[in-house]
Amino acid sequence: VIAIDDQKALALVLLLTLILLLLHPDPFWAVKVPVTVLTIAGFAHEPLRRTSYFWFVIGVFLLAGAFARWYTTDNHRYLMGYWCIALSLSLGSTEPPAALRNNARWLIALCFVIATARKLASPDFLDGSFFHHVLLTDARFDKLTAFAGVTPEMRESNLKAVRALVQYASPLTSVHLRDTTAIPPLATALTWWTIAIESLLTVAFVVPNHWPVGRYRDLVLIVFSATTYAVAPVVGFGWTLLVMGFVQAENRGVWLRWAYIGAFALLEFYLLPWQLLIDHAHRG
């Protein structure tokens, strides 16, 4: 296996970030159009993508778009903007690979410090209500709830209930949702798995590199991505974390950076229409 050293990792992370920007663009036209044009230019001309200014301009577009539409911006849009600014600052430093590793590591650490703190401070997350609610109302979890016995009729009934409640002229103040006996334990399992893996990630990225848990931070991040985005396919978020994970991984193992590249592919693989393929296979 060919090891990916820091110089190769730097060259690759620039390409991976460009791919991220192309595959998961900000939907806002004022961001999407200029960033796509810049991204194509970055692909075409290597010296351009190695300049600090190039990433600074992309970062400014991403962040300006995110802040201008703050009332509808997804969290990971901010993270993508911060990441491009981090690339810019690192490329402008005297030792880009080391600066990039540091920035990537601390961006991931900050992400999970805040995410874990917010979850631990939220009573309806801790008692499982949040995941119970999400499993019954968020279509992104349909594949998972199908395994827990939720039928298309139940989903339809829940969808109609929520629509009836939020319809502008609705006089309703409550609606009842339908589930199966497997949903509450599934919600509890998801709650505690999320708290466990995000807490572990927080500790792993905050403690010094030589601490035992610090040495396994990459493994924890890859497991987190492989499990979380299998269930909730917010692939743009997953890719952003993996890009940062890839570059901060150093040379802790020959396989490590290849494992990150495998994880990128895995996240895209999750987007296949699995239910359709399974149904098709059953029909023969």
Next chain:
Amino acid sequence: MFSTVDSPSARLLRLTLVTADGEARVDVPAQLTQLAMEARTAPTSARLHGIATTLARGRWVPQELTTTVQRYMQLAQNGNAHQRPPDDSLRFLMIRLGLLRMLSDHERAPAPPVHILSARVELWREEFDAHTRTIVVRCIDTATASAPQWDERK
């Protein structure tokens, strides 16, 4: 941040116009989409009051009930797609059902505007009771604005 039921998508606005013919619940007009999303994401009394004021100052008319073919025929014949205003009984029914549309600033009214007395905006928040599998909504803030004098608006 994927950590609580309380999120912008779990907050809703209920808009009520108080008219001379009674109260009418209306959908968020296109002109207020952004302000409504802001109010759901970061609710403040000022934002709710801003929405209520705009609703109360707006000119509201019954929605036009027509098919695509009828609309085409009217455009082909007259060059404008406005249909005949609804008669009084239908107009009254449409007001009560909240089937009203807020005109944009310079839009010509296709029918006499509805007499608005005031507007009320309520912000409701969803809560989920996992034991009973019930989503409950509770009103957490309200803002009301009176309409300008009818003569002033005309």
